[in-house]
Amino acid sequence: MTRRAVVRGIGHYLPDRIVPNSEFEKTLDTSDEWIKTRSGIERRHFAAEGQTTSDLAIHAAKAALAMAQIAPNDIDAIVLATSTSDLTFPSTATMVQHAIGNTTGYAFDIQAVCAGFVYAMSTANALITSGQANTVMVIGAETFSKILDWTDRATCVLFGDGAGALILSAEDGDGSTADRGILSVDLNSDGRYRDMLYVDGGVSTQTTGVVRMEGRELFRHAVEKLAQTADTALHKVGLTADDVAWVVPHQANIRIIQATAKKLGVGMDRVVVTVQDHGNTSAASIPLALSVGVANGQIKRGDLVVTEAIGGGLAWGSVVLRW
Known part of the structure; x- marks a missing residue:
């Protein structure tokens, strides 16, 4: 017998405020068409004033x-991924732990x-397969609207806020590979990039900072590295792209999603796409897309799913799981 980390439940949350592309036309030299053509994004959600990452x-x-x-x-551990934590410390995960009434587990944040x-x-998979936990809640939550330069049209139109929990x-x-649960993982990072x-700020500089990005060069690395990590994770368990029911990629840019799918040899009819409605929600991107995919009836029990993402660091990786 093999101990597996199997999906038990999923959920997501988006702030009430919906921001269409047209809203940026009032303050920036941009347009709805310009944003849609370059990113695929049509709208995104922004947290309300005073609404924090832990709230989402x-x-x-x-x-x-x-x-x-x-x-x-029943939750033994909460692992929360975010780059926009409420406070320097304590962790956002412990705030969630308290709010949901978990008093017997442990909670911590991850930043990638x-x-x-x-x-x-x-x-979470390592905690479960090693026997350190039986049930783990994994959360991705972000309020990137708090760290955007509203004069930089290359970045501020791309990001949104939201949260997803698995x-x-x-x-x-x-x-x-017929087992339900996480079958393989591939993680990578390279600080040269x-x-x-x-973000050009942080605790040591006593500034919050804002997002800075070299979009064109990042695009090239994203397509190459996302396809590579997905292929590697599948290869580890003797599977190929033909076995995949759904690819659930990080929702950063529709052109990256399309190019990666093509490189993997997966048709867009097998890719869950939410970038048009959410924008780039960073660590919340994949759980939001998974939750929407389940709610829409796309992802079903027994489906082989590949998730892959790349972000600052650069850090990138993928997970292969059977739903």
Whole structure:
């Protein structure tokens, strides 16, 4: 028998405020057509004044608990991926833990920017397969609207806020790729490419900073590295793109999503796309897309799903799981 981390429930939350592309036309030299053509984004959600990353995460966590039909104290651990934590410390995960009424588990944050949810899923998988936990809640939550330069049309039109939560529980499988749960993981990073995507502030400088990005160069790295990591993760368990029911990529840019799918040999009819409605929500991107894919009836029990993401660091990776 093989111990697997199997999906038990999922949920997501988006702030009430919807910001269409046309809103940026009032202050920037841009247009709805310009933004859609270059990114595929049509609208995004922004957190309200005073609404924090933990607020979004709490809503998503409660939705996932409801779907899983389990009590808060059935959760052994909460792993939360974010680059926009409420405070320097304590972790946003502990704020979620308190809000949902979990008093018996442990909680911590992971920071790998847009690849954060993949890293968090990998960590949850390791906790479960090693026997350190039986049930783990994995959350991706961001309020990137708090760290944008509103004069930079190359970045401020791309990002949005949101949260998604996934609950994984231990189940025994027979060790084959027919098992439900996480089948393989591939993680990577390379600090040489830091300047391609970063925030020009932080604790040591006593400034918040804003997002800075070299979009053209990042595009090239994203397509190459996303296709490579997905292929590697599939190869680890003897699978190919032909076996995949759904690719759920990081939702940064429709052109990156299309180019990566083509490089993988997967038709866009097998790709879950939400970038048009959410923009780039960083670590929240994949759980949001997974949750929407389930709600829309795309992702079903038994489907082989590949998630892949790349973000600042550069950090990138993928997870292969059977839903």
